[in-house]
Amino acid sequence: MQSPAKRYKWALACLKKSKSRLTHPRKIILCALAVHKLPVSLHVLGEELSGECNLVTIYRTMHYLQEAGVVRQVKLTARCTSFVLAAPGEHCDYLVCDQCGAISDLPDAQPILELEKQIAARSGFRALHHEAEFYGICLDCQSAAR
Amino acid sequence: MQSPAKRYKWALACLKKSKSRLTHPRKIILCALAVHKLPVSLHVLGEELSGECNLVTIYRTMHYLQEAGVVRQVKLTARCTSFVLAAPGEHCDYLVCDQCGAISDLPDAQPILELEKQIAARSGFRALHHEAEFYGICLDCQSAAR
DNA sequence: ATACTTGCAAAAGCTTTGCAACCTT
DNA sequence: AAGGTTGCAAAGCTTTTGCAAGTAT
Numbered sequence: 182m183q184s185p186a187k188r189y190k191w192a193l194a195c196l197k198k199s200k201s202r203l204t205h206p207r208k209i210i211l212c213a214l215a216v217h218k219l220p221v222s223l224h225v226l227g228e229e230l231s232g233e234c235n236l237v238t239i240y241r242t243m244h245y246l247q248e249a250g251v252v253r254q255v256k257l258t259a260r261c262t263s264f265v266l267a268a269p270g271e272h273c274d275y276l277v278c279d280q281c282g283a284i285s286d287l288p289d290a291q292p293i294l295e296l297e298k299q300i301a302a303r304s305g306f307r308a309l310h311h312e313a314e315f316y317g318i319c320l321d322c323q324s325a326a327r
Numbered sequence: 328m329q330s331p332a333k334r335y336k337w338a339l340a341c342l343k344k345s346k347s348r349l350t351h352p353r354k355i356i357l358c359a360l361a362v363h364k365l366p367v368s369l370h371v372l373g374e375e376l377s378g379e380c381n382l383v384t385i386y387r388t389m390h391y392l393q394e395a396g397v398v399r400q401v402k403l404t405a406r407c408t409s410f411v412l413a414a415p416g417e418h419c420d421y422l423v424c425d426q427c428g429a430i431s432d433l434p435d436a437q438p439i440l441e442l443e444k445q446i447a448a449r450s451g452f453r454a455l456h457h458e459a460e461f462y463g464i465c466l467d468c469q470s471a472a473r
Numbered sequence: 474a475t476a477c478t479t480g481c482a483a484a485a486g487c488t489t490t491g492c493a494a495c496c497t498t
Numbered sequence: 499a500a501g502g503t504t505g506c507a508a509a510g511c512t513t514t515t516g517c518a519a520g521t522a523t
Binding site: 348349351369370382383386387406407408 | 486487488489490496497498
């Protein structure tokens with residue numbers, strides 16, 4: 182599940198399963214999400230799709246897609262919510278620069294998945310999922326500071 | 328670092344070091360935070376301290392305390408920001424019920440700390456810190472659903 | 474034809490800012 | 499006395515809601 186095309190296809194199939202209508206706004210939103218492998222904020226998404234689709238529609242659609250399990254919400258900063266496609270086998274943990282806000286994904290966060298299993302077993306919680314962000318000052322910002 | 332009294336003492340000492348004035352609002356805010364071991368939302372804090380201190384002051388003070396390293400921001404839900412005292416040796420990872428919102432802390436999230444070290448080494452990021460939340464349906468909500 | 478979706482306008486929340494008055498040092 | 503702090507009012511953002519018009523099935 183790597184190329185934007187495959188991701189888009191997966192999202193569309195997901196949407197069809199949930200008996201929802203395939204409207205233009207939904208298609209272009211899924212398309213935009215398929216292109217971005219890292220979380221996109223609603224603000225940025227709104228700008229990218231401006232003219233094509235109303236911001237209100239984006240908000241409503243994101244809620245809907247989240248319920249349907251097509252996207253995952255990511256809370257990178259306090260001021261804005263971001264979303265990523267919840268395509269199977271993709272990373273869910275991120276490394277964020279405190280200074281410039283650059284996001285990168287974490288290649289190997291396997292330990293967190295194992296921890297998740299342990300927590301599920303111990304706590305009795307069902308439908309366990311998680312969100313983990315690591316923050317710091319990236320190399321670029323470090324050299325810029327000198 | 329367990330009892331509210333010790334936590335409060337630590338926070339006060341921390342504040343003195345940062346050359347800031349010890350005003351009434353600051354003291355009662357630190358006191359409230361010392362009592363809550365788990366993250367408190369600004370909304371709840373505002374209600375608890377209503378009459379004692381203005382909401383605007385709480386917002387400003389929290390920013391200030393965060394800069395000073397006295398508190399840590401926690402993004403449990405998209406709509407509201409919460410804060411906890413950043414007292415040394417305390418947990419930073421939480422287990423949250425998707426349904427009722429109950430928060431509990433995670434007794435053993437050691438693997439995440441180790442992962443953090445690895446990430447620091449590999450990425451070259453400085454001042455690494457993290458935030459991890461695990462979500463699911465708690466036992467109470469599971470039985471309530473039946 | 475039906476009922477789900479959208480867009481617009483407006484409302485509702487949460488957070489920040491300006492400024493005069495106040496209080497700690 | 500000096501300058502950091504606070505409270506009030508108001509502004510700024512982000513997110514949600516109501517409702518009529520539009521559209522996929």
